[in-house]
Amino acid sequence: MDQSLQVAERAHPHAGVAIASREPGIRPVTAQWAWATAGLSPMSTWTAYWDWAWHLACSPAKQGQLAIKAGRKYARLLRTFTNLPCDGCPPCIEPLPQDRRFSAPEWRMWPFNLVYQSFLLTQQWWHNATQGVPGVTPHHEQLMIFASRQLLDMVAPSNFIALNPVVLHETFRRGGRNLLEGMYNWAVDSVRLLAGVPEATADAFLPGRGVAITPGKVIYRNRLIELIQYAPQTDTVYAEPVLLVPPWIMKYYILDLSPPNSLVRFLVRQGHSVVMLSWRNPDENDRELGMNDYLASGVLCAIDIVEATFPGRRMHALGYCLGGTLLAIAAAVLGRRGDTRLRSLTLLAAQLDFSEPGELGIFIDENQLAYLDALMARQGYLDGKQMQGAFALLNSKDMVWSRIVQNYLLGRSGQPRTELAAWTADATRMPYRQHSEYLRHLYLHNDLVNGRYVVDGKAVCLADIRLPIFALGARRDTVAPWKSVYKVHAVTDAEITFCLASGGHNAGIVAPPGPSADEKSYQIGVRDGGAPTVDAEQWWRQMPNRPGSWWPAWADWLKQKSGERVEAGAVWRASAMLDPAPGRYVLMA
Incomplete structure (x- = not known):
């Protein structure tokens, strides 16, 4: 591993910034603060606040605009409620x-309609106040918008017993028993958190039981990955296999949930030979694993094994989220070498240009990364719970405050969990070096698209990707915004089929056809290789909206690229089995 470390340091000029923070005696106070704040830097927030406050104080024009907006909002509220009390009055803001x-009908009754509409108008005013202040840096503006939203979500009337008509109704109906049950739920959760015990997952959502149950076998294992080959479910299969690369920050079975929601099952039923990469959950002994290790021992190694399993056949490769980013790096490296083993590339919610990374970019600046480096130096990794905390903050009203209302004010414990929620809770760790490198080189410095990301001593050029690409974005994705995903058009002249699905970062991907797809929709268009590109907004306006799931459209695209079919049994019997699917790594705590 020492040799690997030296290679990583030569390949990544910024890596030493991260490694320095774990030297004995370096920044022990920062490490202590980082542990106490779960890796969130208060200095980043304070810096953003003073940047915003100073420039707002020096901008009388902006102050005047905000005063006018406040007056107009007050007038709207006053006009709406002139004839109080007025149950069911048309709201002045939705x-x-x-x-x-x-959304509950109780909120339409007086005085609660006045309470929630006052809150929404205040929320709207603060959004106006924290953006468009002359002189504030874009990053600080985003951070202030985020911080003000967090504070407003904290004081929303729905969080308080006296202001929430749903809670009051339940309290009167049950004689206060809901509050006693809520106190019990709070005590149980507090003890569990203090003991470090994860929240129990229903057996229906455990890998190998209710999810990740598509039949298959582990055909390869190294220190970093397992490769799972899935059993064919048709008499003949397409000769060219499909390699799936999930993100390393979560476990792979987002692509193999319960049978109705499994993309793997959908593929094998379409006649494809599918191989899944399953990442090992690292621990403190893996602190020096870096991005080069994840590339060489992960994606490139998987391509070698698939080639050996399907000799003489090219392969299709799919990457989801950061797995797609790493897969694109591998494709560019192979393109540079003249390696033609890849037949096509599918990128699901995967960013290559991180200039507009979405709300995760709020947590990325030098001060914040110094805090994370100090925290990871202490542990040797970033714990999955700490990553979950960041995602929870991005949607705190649903993932934090609404849950508090349900569990502690309404006393509703044991709410049914969805398989997506169970997968989200099944978090993984990230090695110190690798996590620091990808945050700095991709998110902070945007090295990949700017030709500064180095592999094997040479800068990676995404223009070396000359494969047909199917790229998918999701309309409500805040982790990988679809307009950021759309920037794949600017980094390569290859043929690109771009699809924009309804839903968010996870639900937009897990969108199987069938009755549940009735409310789903997508837009799709093709840019021929070398053809001019339209901007994202223009593309969105001119592409027709199609009802249903995007999976069949992608399956048709993949079918056109896949060539002949062969007997299913030969390849399946030829590969050895180390373990049955889902393998060992996905079960690691």
């Missing part, structure tokens, strides 16, 4: 479509 806190 919540955003994704905001379900005030």
